[in-house]
Amino acid sequence: MKRFDEIAFVCALTEREADAQEMKKIFNPEWLSEKSNVPVVKAIFDYIEKYKCPPSFKSLHEYMNDMDKEKYEARYREKLTMLEAVQVDKSKQVMAIAKAKESAAAMSLSTMVNTPTFQELLSEGEGDRLRSEVARWLSMHTEKVGEEVVDIRSGLDKLISDVGYDGRPKKITTGVSCIDSWTHGGTRPGTLGILMAPTGNGKSAVLMNIALHIATAEEKSVLFLTNELTIQEQLERFLVRMQAPDLGPDGKEIYYPLQTVQDDPTIAYRGLKRRWQYGLERRLFVGNTDLNATCDQIEERLQLMRVQYGFKPSSLVIDFMERMAPSSKISRGDKEYIYFGEIAKELVRLAKRTNTAIWTAVQTNRGGLNKGVEQSMEFGQGSIRHFQEAACVIGLRKEVINLDAEGNDKVEVLAFKELKQRHSAMNDRGVRLKVHLDRMYITGEEVEVPEDADIEVPPDQDVVKKKGKKKLKTQWEARGK
Secondary structure, eight states: OOOOOHHHHHHHHHHOHHHHHHHHHHOOGGGOSSGGGHHHHHHHHHHHHHHSSOOOHHHHHHHHHHHOHHHIIIIIHHHHHHHHHOOOOHHHHHHHHHHHHHHHHHHHHHHHHTSHHHHHHHHTTOHHHHHHHHHHHHHHHSOOOSSOOOOHHHHHHHHHHHBOTTSSBOOBOOSOHHHHHHTTSOBOTTOEEEEEEOTTSSHHHHHHHHHHHHHHTSOOOEEEEESSSOHHHHHHHHHHHHOOOEEOTTSOEEOOOHHHHHHOTHHHHTTTHHHHHTTHHHHEEEEEOOTTBOHHHHHHHHHHHHHHHOOOOSEEEEEOGGGBOOSSOOOOTTOHHHHHHHHHHHHHHHHHHHTOEEEEEEESSGGGTTTTSOOOHHHHHHHSTTGGGSSEEEEEEEEEEEOSTTSOSEEEEEEEEEEEESSSOOOOOEEEEEEEGGGTEEEEEEOOOOTTOEEEOOTTSOEEEETTEEEEOSHHHHHHO
16 A cells, blocks of 8 residues: 555644545545554544534544543543644645545555455446446545536535635635625635736736735635746746835835846845745745646646645636637637637636636737727627636726826826626726835725826826826726716
């Protein structure tokens, strides 16, 4: 039998609820090679059956003591104390769960094949019944993805058991205040979120903020993939976003912009020790992909990372969809909306298969086209067929607001617009958040636009002249007033 870290496995069953629930449904503890772990795992599984959640070591002590006080005093207490004292890296827990599934599945297959019933079916050439036995075994030991059928009671029981302690479905927040508010607490695993914006309007900065927030505030694993930059260029941008401020002579905080950090990365690296203390390096991985990478290739990358690092992301952030290609052969040519529609469909399938929350972005003014058309769901649907399959679509536009008539008080903002929501009420909302894009930072501060304020926009967007200055003519403007 293939060996694995059983201590890490037992610790995972007490700390990783989803893994503990899955192992309880499929496996019995008898397949473990270390016999002293068998009663502990059995007690964990029995506890899950009774209380619908995995026990902590403290509750496990109490449970095993109540179950058999004599054996607890003689053997179980010492074993639990030893397991409790070991500090196991979270990534080792993930690897142990993955290897445990392989080991248990292999032993399960061996047991099935060597049963008298199976051997009799082999000798009698009962192909249909053999296929039925093998199919039943596969259904037990294969992750359920894509299409699924459940009886109504089991389905509702799972729905209730999957919600968080606050009674709501588990969601992953983005850290962008308006998106989390509009989605009623974030996006669900297995769904796709898309940012839609013209070139150079902050898509990458928002995606980076989402990835960093999920890895820090949510404490979930994230893989950030870029198909536009080299790995070094992307790491420079993360360094700019993660830097701790220096103090200037006047006592004010100083943050270094991207260009300065590119010249000398060491000035921004100071102060990152606090990040490593909380294990950020175990939760956030950054990688790059080739131009025209497909969803199939990305899924292969995910599988490889699971084997190499024991890393299975809860969220996948791809910067950006524009440089991907569909897995099936479709000519880009003059049918770009079909081309990108296929990528959107495949990303939705990838999210479901891997049970990850995927965020990506799409460019709305390809080749300089459609600059004068305001972003809307209809506009997005014209750019990307099957756009509606995304659970959340957010429009972006970068603006600089002149808060006084002389133009001495300028504020850089990103104007966010709600274009599509699947799991919450859709109210066509818009908001402007103050940003510092030179250091990839999105604040939660909303900016109200005075009646006489002028709004400057990048030159490739739809602008009209007003009072000698560029003025953006959109629904956002009216909503901001």
